[in-house]
Amino acid sequence: MRILSINKTLQYDGLSIITIQESELVTLPKIEEYTYIIINGGDGTIRRVIKILHTLKHTATIILNPTGSFNVIAKLHRVPKLNRVLHALSQDKTPQTTQQSYYSLNDEVFLFSAGNMGDLQHIFLAETLRFGILKNGMTKYVLAVLFLLPVHLIMTPFMLLSKRKFFIFTPAGFIGKFGSFYGRVTETIEIDLDNGYNHIELDGDVVTIKESTLSIKPLGSIEILS
Numbered sequence: 001m002r003i004l005s006i007n008k009t010l011q012y013d014g015l016s017i018i019t020i021q022e023s024e025l026v027t028l029p030k031i032e033e034y035t036y037i038i039i040n041g042g043d044g045t046i047r048r049v050i051k052i053l054h055t056l057k058h059t060a061t062i063i064l065n066p067t068g069s070f071n072v073i074a075k076l077h078r079v080p081k082l083n084r085v086l087h088a089l090s091q092d093k094t095p096q097t098t099q100q101s102y103y104s105l106n107d108e109v110f111l112f113s114a115g116n117m118g119d120l121q122h123i124f125l126a127e128t129l130r131f132g133i134l135k136n137g138m139t140k141y142v143l144a145v146l147f148l149l150p151v152h153l154i155m156t157p158f159m160l161l162s163k164r165k166f167f168i169f170t171p172a173g174f175i176g177k178f179g180s181f182y183g184r185v186t187e188t189i190e191i192d193l194d195n196g197y198n199h200i201e202l203d204g205d206v207v208t209i210k211e212s213t214l215s216i217k218p219l220g221s222i223e224i225l226s
Contacts, residue, residue, distance in 0.1 A: 001035050001089070004028075006049060008040035008065065010082075014090035025052050036061050036089070036225070038082070042068015043111070047203040050102055051109040051220060055097050060095055061223045069138060070204060072112055073100065076171060077226045084226055097223040101170070103185050104219040106211055110202040114216065115167035116193075117159045117180070120201040127206070166192050170215070188217040 002016050009019045017038075020028060022045060037060045039049050045068065054061070065082045066074035077098050088095050102111045113119065123146050129140040157166040158223045160179030166189075168182045175183035182189065191214040 001189055002033050003036045003038060003063075003089070004031075004034040005038040006040060007045065008038075008042075009068075010038065010086075012083075012086040012090060015086060022048060025049065026056070029066055031056055031058050031060075034058075034060050036063050038063040038065055040067055040146050042066065043070060043072050043113075043203040044068065044205040046073055047205060049109055050111065053222075054097055054102075054109060054220060059222070061225055063225045068204070069141060072165070072171070072203075074222070076100075076112070077224050079224065079226055089134050095225050096172055099226045100219045101221045103168075103216060105200065105202065105216045108200075108202055108207055109219065110168075112170045112203060113168060114200060115165075115169075116198065116200055117165050117167040118156060119146065119167055119169075120199060120206065121151070122147055123201050123206055124199075125205060143200040151153070164191070166214075183217060185218055188215060189217055 002018065005017050005019045006022055006025065010017050037049070037053070039046050039062060048063070063082070063085055064074045064079045066079070076096060077100065100111060102109055103114070105114055122141070125147060126140045126144040129143060134140040134143070160181060162180055166180045166182065168185060170185065172181065174181040175181065177183065193212050193214065196210050196212050198206055198212075200209050
């Protein structure tokens with residue numbers, strides 16, 4: 001059993017753990033030899049790693065070591081502490097896993113969140129505030145919500161009625177669909193943005209999509225150690 005750790009050097013007695021940076025994953029030789037991949041980081045890091053793994057057609061079990069600001073995926077699956085996981089693996093125990101679906105948006109990938117509504121504005125402003133004492137922690141996100149609250153209260157009803165605005169948040173799957181809000185992606189969603197070079201929020205990342213038409217659909221699933 002070989003374990004790959006991304007973005008953080010880890011050691012544990014009885015385990016073979018190789019460390020690389022996220023940028024090295026796409027060129028890593030013999031990736032099929034790794035049974036488990038530890039992702040150290042937040043939801044954006046998970047998204048980018050899953051995109052690469054999908055391209056490489058590798059289906060290792062994912063171990064999450066959440067160090068981001070929100071860590072939605074880790075909270076959804078109530079992932080255990082990393083030391084507890086590594087101890088179980090060192091004892092040759094087979095931990096429990098759960099499935100997490102992921103989706104494509106043109107050439108990009110996301111796991112739970114995508115949109116060009118208030119989520120995009122919130123991420124933009126929060127990242128602008130990422131300096132000094134606000135660099136780490138949740139404070140910048142709370143401030144972004146407070147600063148944008150008047151805009152959200154006024155604009156959200158209009159955005160929900162717009163065919164060129166959308167927000168997908170799959171943890172709210174019980175809602176289904178409400179205007180341009182989607183709690184589920186069970187079939188292809190086509191959205192015409194009417195212009196190219198659009199900024200889209202994906203799992204807390206802001207990406208630029210050059211096409212004017214978005215095609216969003218289920219793409220696959222991963223096994224997350226829980």
